[in-house]
Amino acid sequence: xxxxxxxxxxxxxxxxxxxxxxxxxxxxxxxxxxxxxxxxxxxxxxxxxxxxxxxxxxxxxxxxxxxxxxxxxxxxxxxxxxxxxxxxxxxxxxxxxxxxxxxxxxxxxxxxxxxxxxxxxxxxxxxxxxxxxxxxxxxxxxxxxxxxxxxxxxxxxxxxxxxxxxxxxxxxxxxxxxxxxxxxxxxxxxxxxxxxxxxxxxxxxxxxxxxxxxxxxxxxxxxxxxxxxxxxxxxxxxxxxxxxxxxxxxxxxxxxxxxxxxxxxxxxxxxxxxxxxxxxxxxxxxxxxxxxxxxxxxxxxxxxxxxxxxxxxxxxxxxxxxxxxxxxxxxxxxxxxxxxxxxxxxxxxxxxxxxxxxxxxxxxxxxxxxxxxxxxxxxxxxxxxxxxxxxxxx
Amino acid sequence: xxxxxxxxxxxxxxxxxxxxxxxxxxxxxxxxxxxxxxxxxxxxxxxxxxxxxxxxxxxxxxxxxxxxxxxxxxxxxxxxxxxxxxxxxxxxxxxxxxxxxxxxxxxxxxxxxxxxxxxxxxxxxxxxxxxxxxxxxxxxxxxxxxxxxxxxxxxxxxxxxxxxxxxxxxxxxxxxxxxxxxxxxxxxxxxxxxxxxxxxxxxxxxxxxxxxxxxxxxxxxxxxxxxxxxxxxxxxxxxxxxxxxxxxxxxxxxxxxxxxxxxxxxxxxxxxxxxxxxxxxxxxxxxxxxxxxxxxxxxxxxxxxxxxxxxxxxxxxxxxxxxxxxxxxxxxxxxxxxxxxxxxxxxxxxxxxxxxxxxxxxxxxxxxxxxxxxxxxxxxxxxxxxxxxxxxxx
Numbered sequence: 001x002x003x004x005x006x007x008x009x010x011x012x013x014x015x016x017x018x019x020x021x022x023x024x025x026x027x028x029x030x031x032x033x034x035x036x037x038x039x040x041x042x043x044x045x046x047x048x049x050x051x052x053x054x055x056x057x058x059x060x061x062x063x064x065x066x067x068x069x070x071x072x073x074x075x076x077x078x079x080x081x082x083x084x085x086x087x088x089x090x091x092x093x094x095x096x097x098x099x100x101x102x103x104x105x106x107x108x109x110x111x112x113x114x115x116x117x118x119x120x121x122x123x124x125x126x127x128x129x130x131x132x133x134x135x136x137x138x139x140x141x142x143x144x145x146x147x148x149x150x151x152x153x154x155x156x157x158x159x160x161x162x163x164x165x166x167x168x169x170x171x172x173x174x175x176x177x178x179x180x181x182x183x184x185x186x187x188x189x190x191x192x193x194x195x196x197x198x199x200x201x202x203x204x205x206x207x208x209x210x211x212x213x214x215x216x217x218x219x220x221x222x223x224x225x226x227x228x229x230x231x232x233x234x235x236x237x238x239x240x241x242x243x244x245x246x247x248x249x250x251x252x253x254x255x256x257x258x259x260x261x262x263x264x265x266x267x268x269x270x271x272x273x274x275x276x277x278x279x280x281x282x283x284x285x286x287x288x289x290x291x292x293x294x295x296x297x298x299x300x301x302x303x304x305x306x307x308x309x310x311x312x313x314x315x316x317x318x319x320x321x322x323x324x325x326x327x328x329x330x331x332x333x334x335x336x337x338x339x340x341x342x343x344x345x346x347x348x349x350x351x352x353x354x355x356x357x358x359x360x361x362x363x364x365x366x367x368x369x370x371x372x373x374x375x376x377x378x379x380x381x382x383x384x385x386x387x388x389x390x391x392x393x394x
Numbered sequence: 395x396x397x398x399x400x401x402x403x404x405x406x407x408x409x410x411x412x413x414x415x416x417x418x419x420x421x422x423x424x425x426x427x428x429x430x431x432x433x434x435x436x437x438x439x440x441x442x443x444x445x446x447x448x449x450x451x452x453x454x455x456x457x458x459x460x461x462x463x464x465x466x467x468x469x470x471x472x473x474x475x476x477x478x479x480x481x482x483x484x485x486x487x488x489x490x491x492x493x494x495x496x497x498x499x500x501x502x503x504x505x506x507x508x509x510x511x512x513x514x515x516x517x518x519x520x521x522x523x524x525x526x527x528x529x530x531x532x533x534x535x536x537x538x539x540x541x542x543x544x545x546x547x548x549x550x551x552x553x554x555x556x557x558x559x560x561x562x563x564x565x566x567x568x569x570x571x572x573x574x575x576x577x578x579x580x581x582x583x584x585x586x587x588x589x590x591x592x593x594x595x596x597x598x599x600x601x602x603x604x605x606x607x608x609x610x611x612x613x614x615x616x617x618x619x620x621x622x623x624x625x626x627x628x629x630x631x632x633x634x635x636x637x638x639x640x641x642x643x644x645x646x647x648x649x650x651x652x653x654x655x656x657x658x659x660x661x662x663x664x665x666x667x668x669x670x671x672x673x674x675x676x677x678x679x680x681x682x683x684x685x686x687x688x689x690x691x692x693x694x695x696x697x698x699x700x701x702x703x704x705x706x707x708x709x710x711x712x713x714x715x716x717x718x719x720x721x722x723x724x725x726x727x728x729x730x731x732x733x734x735x736x737x738x739x740x741x742x743x744x745x746x747x748x749x750x751x752x753x754x755x756x757x758x759x760x761x762x763x764x765x766x767x768x769x770x771x772x773x774x775x776x777x778x779x780x781x782x783x784x785x786x787x788x
Contacts, residue, residue: 027560046570047563098522102515121496122570124518125562128492131525132555139548147541154533161526166421168519169441176440176516290684292716299714303707313702317711320693322686 008068008078008085009061015086016055019133020048050114050126051133054093057109063088063203070207070221080145081210083137084153088203091157094130095164095198097123102168103258104290149209156209160202167194174261178285180269184351187263188230196229220366227359234352237262238345241336256332259284263351265335267344280338283331287322297323402462402472402479403455409480410449413527414442444508444520445527448487451503457482457597464601464615474539475604477531478547482597485551488524489558489592491517496562497652498684543603550603554596561588568655572679574663578745581657582624590623614760621753628746631656632739635730650726653678657745659729661738674732677725681716691717 027043064085071081099105100113101123107113115123138157141150170190174182192201204225208218240255241264255262265284269277300317303309309317317323339345421437458479465475493499494507495517501507509517532551535544564584568576586595598619602612634649635658649656659678663671694711697703703711711717733739 129559165523308707
């Protein structure tokens with residue numbers, strides 16, 4: 001990572017901490033409470049403290065880094081991009097909080113998900129609170145980057161949120177309909193929406209807007225960002241299958257446990273013999289139980305062992321609770337074996353490399369006319385920072 | 395309702411329908427899909443269609459009516475306020491979708507809640523999608539009402555969302571800590587945040603901003619709006635206890651089933667004999683089970699009747715699933731009897747009337763200098779529309 005990006009993550013976290021502290025101070029009625037009318041801080045423990053939970057966990061800070069790096073490379077300075085970069089990090093973490101509820105995920109960045117630790121109600125509200133806090137810094141941008149760029153950044157955030165929920169909706173619709181006959185292009189359309197827009201395209205666009213740069217440059221950079229996002233996401237899916245739990249900060253092979261549509265898995269299903277595919281789809285049709293039911297399967301087994309529950313009653317309860325739907329470790333292993341037999345990880349790596357090459361070409365086209373030695377950085381330095389933030393993983 | 399407000403609800407719904415239709419058209423890649431690459435509309439069934447579900451159900455349209463009425467009374471026209479009023483309705487419905495998930499509510503406006511019908515994942519995402527769509531019309535406001543008012547409306551929306559999640563957090567914190575020793579003032583602070591800001595204060599402020607009116611007038615109107623919101627909310631709580639299910643569009647006595655902190659219930663607990671209070675608090679400590687577990691209690695009872703499940707096993711399962719926590723109809727009746735014995739509904743009605751009187755006084759102070767016969771309406775007509783939208787219920 002180039003020198004001018006070092007420490008940017010710490011700066012971003014500091015901005016978020018100050019944003020939330022300011023919010024606590026601004027909240028009307030706080031003076032009544034210090035006079036003892038209401039005990040303690042009624043929002044802190046279930047709102048403002050929790051907004052910082054995910055952002056303070058170990059993370060790469062990819063989105064703010066891309067925004068800041070783009071701004072610097074195009075002649076802007078760190079101060080111009082910092083609030084916008086921090087808002088991107090806040091959006092990212094808000095999306096994660098809600099996604100974890102939606103995906104029933106147990107682990108995030110090496111710790112329990114917010115809803116696993118505090119319940120769904122608090123997690124949904126904390127996510128909404130984080131989204132609410134994105135607006136003020138973007139309005140304050142007017143003084144920092146000028147009215148035109150500030151308004152275009154607000155529009156960019158609108159577009160980003162719209163695309164993100166569309167990507168999430170595509171995936172939820174496939175889950176709901178148990179759809180597995182999907183091409184690489186279907187997958188790419190979904191992940192570009194679900195994560196590409198908010199992780200790559202909009203951070204890049206916002207960085208360029210903070211530097212008040214030419215819309216044409218923005219356009220070319222967005223092609224670069226789109227391809228980089230595809231390469232990144234495919235590699236993320238590969239890592240989930242071949243990496244250890246420490247490395248990925250989530251459940252190992254969590255994507256198979258959760259039955260996620262990944263380029264890897266979709267390739268395995270497309271190329272498998274019909275009988276193998278049908279067996280895999282039957283395994284994948286099973287849904288993930290609610291986090292709150294995690295201990296119930298073993299309880300049912302024990303009650304049956306102790307003669308307190310008849311086998312037929314257990315089966316009926318498992319159906320009613322959606323537990324018959326749980327994938328077993330053996331079934332997850334079977335999916336992994338199919339993936340290996342079909343060479344699907346190699347296929348995914350090839351596709352990732354293709355998109356990385358396309359990204360490189362777009363970057364070269366975009367940066368040819370925009371070297372900015374005056375700032376002490378250049379598009380060359382910027383591209384290095386992009387690879388180090390994202391591309392090296394492929 | 396005065397003539398100039400008639401039909402405003404239909405106009406607001408039409409704006410929301412067009413906003414969502416435009417969003418579908420704008421979504422990139424739609425042209426690929428019509429060429430058959432992806433089957434059908436991948437977002438419609440789980441995103442855009444569902445965004446209109448709550449807004450199209452029978453509702454009063456209180457928030458947009460307040461915004462439009464305020465704008466008209468202060469000399470603005472319907473067209474100036476319509477987009478902002480529609481965004482307020484969109485926010486309101488997005489909050490309802492997420493609140494219903496958080497409160498585990500089964501019924502909303504006479505139909506199943508969104509998460510009861512489509513699952514939590516889709517409901518959380520639809521709420522996020524509705525929030526995402528609020529931003530563009532507010533940016534387009536710049537051309538309609540001018541830059542200054544448009545930016546102040548955006549700030550108002552930020553403040554509104556912040557206060558709303560704080561109110562929700564206060565309530566969730568009380569639930570989490572099983573706190574019941576709360577004064578009328580505690581309750582009022584919570585409900586003003588949770589619903590007063592987005593239902594009364596900000597719709598009024600936005601209406602005044604759409605009419606480009608004096609900030610001083612705004613300030614006085616906000617005192618009016620705050621008191622009206624308290625009166626309205628207390629009356630809503632009373633209706634929940636004494637009205638039929640048809641009238642309130644939710645579960646009858648749903649607040650008692652859900653164990654909600656209402657001014658009525660808190661008064662009953664504060665004034666009851668210690669033994670009665672302890673019994674009531676024990677009933678209220680029980681939590682509401684997940685919607686997905688609705689059929690499980692009767693299944694457990696049947697399995698025990700059939701000799702498939704031992705009584706001890708049933709008790710253990712009920713604890714593990716949080717079903718031992720379910721309130722019974724007899725327990726809800728006991729709470730209602732306590733409320734009646736303590737005269738708590740009369741107390742609540744008195745408090746509601748006090749706030750209504752305070753609202754009336756603030757309104758008179760605010761409207762003395764601002765009669766605007768030129769528009770064919772006046773603050774008198776406006777106050778009538780406010781009462782007919784909200785105040786008459788008290």
